[in-house]
Amino acid sequence: MTTVTLRPNEPVExxxxxxxxxxxxxxxLKELRARMKFEKPNERRKRKMAAAVARQRxxxxxxxxxxxxx
Numbered sequence: 706m707t708t709v710t711l712r713p714n715e716p717v718e719x720x721x722x723x724x725x726x727x728x729x730x731x732x733x734l735k736e737l738r739a740r741m742k743f744e745k746p747n748e749r750r751k752r753k754m755a756a757a758v759a760r761q762r763x764x765x766x767x768x769x770x771x772x773x774x775x
Contacts, residue, residue: 707731 709724
């Protein structure tokens with residue numbers, strides 16, 4: 706359970722922003738959305754494989770030296 710306590714003289718909007726950020730960091734919203742609909746096992750495997758390939762491509766792109774500036 707995510708809780709945020711108000712600091713002295715802190716506006717409610719700032720506390721709400723901290724609460725939203727903490728929920729996003731814990732991954733609570735992602736899990737909630739995942740539980741809202743059933744995902745078949747092969748769809749889950751496909752999604753995870755696509756995410757792994759994207760991570761691998763990003764890692765490979767970072768490892769390369771920067772291209773020409775012009």
